[in-house]
């Protein structure tokens with residue numbers, strides 16, 4: 437029997453705050469009742485604040501981030517359209533695969549896992565696209581597999597400087613609600629996220645932010661779609677309804693999580709992620725282990741992907757953490773399997789939780805055979821958190 441708490445430090449699903457869990461504990465309700473909009477209409481507005489958009493439209497599909505990718509593609513593009521994207525991690529690889537499966541012509545920029553979106557190369561390809569064949573540029577804001585955050589504003593500039601009209605698609609699954617994301621300012625046309633990461637909810641919602649330009653594209657896009665048809669969703673959403681049964685407990689949860697984000701303040705949420713991530717990174721540096729991210733400007737504030745020494749099997753580290761210490765970390769995905777483990781540091785998180793993550797990771801590394809000084813990572817993070825707390829005003 438396992439006693440005490442199980443600790444979840446995977447980069448999603450993340451820990452659900454108790455208040456949000458309780459908000460979801462509701463009797464089932466009539467999704468066609470006259471007052472259903474009292475629950476739902478505010479959610480679209482709240483989600484717009486998190487995406488930092490006034491002009492965009494939010495859609496909430498029962499599904500996950502992958503479903504939202506599909507909704508974005510099939511509603512706005514045409515069979516055979518050319519799209520430009522970089523492949524530099526597990527999720528950008530899956531997104532490219534989906535685009536190909538759906539019949540798009542994918543122009544791939546293959547770069548190392550650990551690199552960020554290759555803005556110069558994107559600009560070069562857009563610049564030589566004299567006949568505007570590229571209809572969309574896909575960018576993964578935060579590559580969860582590698583712990584790399586890319587510069588979306590720079591990709592927007594690459595489009596503008598080349599006077600290119602392609603739609604800008606952003607995968608914000610592990611960034612929205614945790615990292616700085618600005619849909620209107622960066623003129624993002626389609627942003628995709630899921631409920632189970634920065635929004636601190638169980639999985640089950642695929643969320644989209646859609647620009648006016650993308651909605652215009654959707655009016656004539658001929659790719660086949662049925663369940664994810666934007667126009668069906670929008671027609672019903674106007675009065676707060678859905679074209680099919682929505683997951684009402686999750687919608688109650690979303691209302692509670694949006695209220696938490698609003699109470700803390702989105703800027704503070706983002707700053708907290710940066711502060712906590714820095715503590716975790718200092719701990720990792722104290723072990724002498726490198727991150728997969730190639731450069732410090734790419735470090736993700738939601739997940740750190742850590743390379744273990746060659747003689748250590750990262751799968752052992754994960755197994756030991758789980759079996760001996762009731763703690764889950766993220767595994768190394770694809771080619772990083774066995775070489776990398778990941779600490780997810782996003783969502784409902786504080787300093788003490790980060791210290792627990794580092795403490796267990798240290799013990800698991802030690803038990804897996806690494807000559808790590810026990811307490812070294814925890815100590816480095818403590819020093820950072822303590823100094824940082826002293827410098828900040830009392831928050832409560």
Ligand code: PLP
Nearest residue numbers: 500501502527578580609610630
């Ligand atoms: N994109 C990124 C960056 C992700 O991290 C994930 C999941 O972890 C996905 C897409 C897929 O989302 P989902 O698992 O919700 O379908």
